[in-house]
Amino acid sequence: xxxxxxxxxxxxxxxxxxxxxxxxxxxxxxxxxxxxxxxxxxxxxxxxxxxxxxxxxxxxxxxxxxxxxxxxxxxxxxxxxxxxxxxxxxxxxxxxxxxxxxxxxxxxxxxxxxxxxxxxxxxxxxxxxxxxxxxxxxxxxxxxxxxxxxxxxxxxxxxxxxxxxxxxxxxxxxxxxxxxxxxxxxxxxxxxxxxxxxxxxxxxxxxxxxxxxxxxxxxxxxxxxxxxxxxxxxxxxxxxxxxxxxxxxxxxxxxxxxxxxxxxxxxxxxxxxxxxxxxxxxxxxxxxxxxxxxxxxxxxxxxxxxxxxxxxxxxxxxxxxxxxxxxxx
Amino acid sequence: xxxxxxxxxxxxxxxxxxxxxxxxxxxxxxxxxxxxxxxxxxxxxxxxxxxxxxxxxxxxxxxxxxxxxxxxxxxxxxxxxxxxxxxxxxxxxxxxxxxxxxxxxxxxxxxxxxxxxxxxxxxxxxxxxxxxxxxxxxxxxxxxxxxxxxxxxxxxxxxxxxxxxxxxxxxxxxxxxxxxxxxxxxxxxxxxxxxxxxxxxxxxxxxxxxxxxxxxxxxxxxxxxxxxxxxxxxxxxxxxxxxxxxxxxxxxxxxxxxxxxxxxxxxxxxxxxxxxxxxxxxxxxxxxxxxxxxxxxxxxxxxxxxxxxxxxxxxxxxxxxxxxxxxxxxxxxxxxxxxxxxxxxxxxxxxxxxxxxxxxxxxxxxxxxxxxxxxxxxxxxxxxxxxxxxxxxxxxxxxxxxxxxxxxxxxxxxxxxxxxxxxxxxxxxxxxxxxxxxxxxxxxxxxxxxxxxxxxxxxxxxxxxxxxxxxxxxxxxxxxxxxxxxxxxxxxxxxxxxxxxxxxxxxxxxxxxxxxx
Numbered sequence: 001x002x003x004x005x006x007x008x009x010x011x012x013x014x015x016x017x018x019x020x021x022x023x024x025x026x027x028x029x030x031x032x033x034x035x036x037x038x039x040x041x042x043x044x045x046x047x048x049x050x051x052x053x054x055x056x057x058x059x060x061x062x063x064x065x066x067x068x069x070x071x072x073x074x075x076x077x078x079x080x081x082x083x084x085x086x087x088x089x090x091x092x093x094x095x096x097x098x099x100x101x102x103x104x105x106x107x108x109x110x111x112x113x114x115x116x117x118x119x120x121x122x123x124x125x126x127x128x129x130x131x132x133x134x135x136x137x138x139x140x141x142x143x144x145x146x147x148x149x150x151x152x153x154x155x156x157x158x159x160x161x162x163x164x165x166x167x168x169x170x171x172x173x174x175x176x177x178x179x180x181x182x183x184x185x186x187x188x189x190x191x192x193x194x195x196x197x198x199x200x201x202x203x204x205x206x207x208x209x210x211x212x213x214x215x216x217x218x219x220x221x222x223x224x225x226x227x228x229x230x231x232x233x234x235x236x237x238x239x240x241x242x243x244x245x246x247x248x249x250x251x252x253x254x255x256x257x258x259x260x261x262x263x264x265x266x267x268x269x270x271x272x273x274x275x276x277x278x279x280x281x282x283x284x285x286x287x288x289x290x291x292x293x294x295x296x297x298x299x300x301x302x303x304x305x306x307x308x309x310x311x312x313x314x315x316x317x318x319x320x321x322x323x324x325x326x327x328x329x
Numbered sequence: 330x331x332x333x334x335x336x337x338x339x340x341x342x343x344x345x346x347x348x349x350x351x352x353x354x355x356x357x358x359x360x361x362x363x364x365x366x367x368x369x370x371x372x373x374x375x376x377x378x379x380x381x382x383x384x385x386x387x388x389x390x391x392x393x394x395x396x397x398x399x400x401x402x403x404x405x406x407x408x409x410x411x412x413x414x415x416x417x418x419x420x421x422x423x424x425x426x427x428x429x430x431x432x433x434x435x436x437x438x439x440x441x442x443x444x445x446x447x448x449x450x451x452x453x454x455x456x457x458x459x460x461x462x463x464x465x466x467x468x469x470x471x472x473x474x475x476x477x478x479x480x481x482x483x484x485x486x487x488x489x490x491x492x493x494x495x496x497x498x499x500x501x502x503x504x505x506x507x508x509x510x511x512x513x514x515x516x517x518x519x520x521x522x523x524x525x526x527x528x529x530x531x532x533x534x535x536x537x538x539x540x541x542x543x544x545x546x547x548x549x550x551x552x553x554x555x556x557x558x559x560x561x562x563x564x565x566x567x568x569x570x571x572x573x574x575x576x577x578x579x580x581x582x583x584x585x586x587x588x589x590x591x592x593x594x595x596x597x598x599x600x601x602x603x604x605x606x607x608x609x610x611x612x613x614x615x616x617x618x619x620x621x622x623x624x625x626x627x628x629x630x631x632x633x634x635x636x637x638x639x640x641x642x643x644x645x646x647x648x649x650x651x652x653x654x655x656x657x658x659x660x661x662x663x664x665x666x667x668x669x670x671x672x673x674x675x676x677x678x679x680x681x682x683x684x685x686x687x688x689x690x691x692x693x694x695x696x697x698x699x700x701x702x703x704x705x706x707x708x709x710x711x712x713x714x715x716x717x718x719x720x721x722x723x724x725x726x727x728x729x730x731x732x733x734x735x736x737x738x739x740x741x742x743x744x745x746x747x748x749x750x751x752x753x754x755x756x757x758x759x760x761x762x763x764x765x766x767x768x769x770x771x772x773x774x775x776x777x778x779x780x781x782x783x784x785x786x787x788x789x790x791x792x793x794x795x796x797x798x799x800x801x802x803x804x805x806x807x808x809x810x811x812x813x814x815x816x817x818x819x820x821x822x823x824x825x826x827x828x829x830x831x832x833x834x835x836x837x838x839x840x841x842x843x844x845x846x
Contacts, residue, residue: 031474089398
């Protein structure tokens, strides 16, 4: 059965804004469309930036990648602010209930000592890598071109901050504030972390924003997240460390979701031109061995004898992912 | 082993410090000055970023929780508004013109604020201010999007909203707010924080954001006012960030004082010029007025701003000198601005009109020293002429101020009958400004302000016609060509409210919704 409420029907003059209608026709537009397309200014800037006088405030020349239409780099998740923050708050609710349960029942104490030490040594220092991810993505959000890509990069930057904060909480739950100091010392001094810190610092000074996107969001995350939140997490679960898996649930879900977005950007940019494809291929080929070298001592600590096998599997999966996105690496 | 001993709960401040402060590090594989290349060129000296006092302590989990709650409520109201013809609940279709000014002139600035705070959130070497700036950056994209979404429903039914981004970049009066934000973003991160974080978000927000949102509340605009309430707690956070930022700069090194003072002087005046548009909106465009511009100025600037500057005096900060002129200007600027828009109503993307008798009486009462003496006769004359079918439109173009880009419409201090001009010379060329305040800004950074893209100059240079226009063709109508280039629907977006499509449609639709004929 249907019931039919009557309303006063008024025929609108138009269904959306002109800049949306020019792209999609004059029909009702989604909130993602109205909140995203063409809202970055593109023409007529009054002053050259004092920090980069040779370019305009928003300028396509801040990357070597070129697109006829920068809004082709759309987000398959259609995240505008509201959609993003509501999605994240749901995930956060789930994470929070895990942390609450662990803290209230003292479940950290039942984690086997060996697992706990691995988590402290491997997971907690990664908060600094996450902070690097925040910096790279906020750079893209500031200096990238077109809201379609600059917008999700800010969400991605904030997500990285959140992951850094979850990792911090893991340190606090497993040991307390000392865990953070120990992890920071390791990050600064321990041989195991120096290749990774060096790599993260090198990416911090890259100028080309799309190169940062490839180095950070595709290569570094594409190799690190499966290694840690898939393989290591599996080891934890299999060996009595389910409590730790409960605390990294957000990261696992998040990387699956964001990888789809990253792949969509790479696929579209690479398909745009042979030049773009070459650039992106070269960046992947440049950064992949650097990240693998940086991950090697971490994998050694996490997987011992299995480290090489695990890294090889992760690399194979990563290569398959790149191929699927249209790259030849 | 005692399984039940719980770890000591950390306090909020302590917990927040672990969640943010510990994250960064002194880089050693790359030099810090390469990682943070914008940190020093403005001359601001920071010795210890750890002295930064976090103005609010929000971790991402709490941020998502609060913000998602607000978003759910806001979009529920916007959906209901659209479903139930909420646009017919406003006091009068004239009110929509204030919303048009907001969407074309303010919402795109929220967007630039988002990009600028993302840059600040990358560029400061201290983790505390970086996280706070990033939170503001993501709030600002929220504001730009929620405003677009709130106002989208008006665009479906009324004129003037339809191509706001295109218009922002081109239309003469929109270069006033646009150049303001371009100016701030093209400066370094510290000046950005004084310009937007402090002057705009702290000193002026009550004179900008609040009048528009209160105007929405007074005029039955459920969509905009719901956005306003939803943004209130964000704005409160932004204000505390701006204030902390200025205190931090001043506390770090005495050499920072003259630089900060110069920026405060500049951005206070720059902001006040932009507020002329708000003044005219409050006094003329709201069918149901909230308060007069003069009253708002007295409460929010003279009283509240006075208290703020008294607080900053201990750092050596003085009230900007240019502000003494504001005491006189508050009696005039809204009338002068509206008179200008009325005359150039053919080239504005909103409707203009002359106030009715009751409204003129309100203006007399609110401006006893000036309205009757200087403005009422002119406005009555224009109204009478319009009623006789001689609605006056100026077809010439006004000269613009090189700094604030407002037409030369303000008057000489001490003489409200004489237009104020100032002149400077730079590299053999003459440049004109509207006031001592703007001249001072120009003279301090001429190399920046000679770059201004002044809409009127550009029209005269032939840069504002659609591609393929032949200005030598017989019967060429330059104004029509410019409006075409602006993407105006000539005859619908512009001209007098009386006789407009908005007026007719609103009356007809309200009739459909409230009567049975």
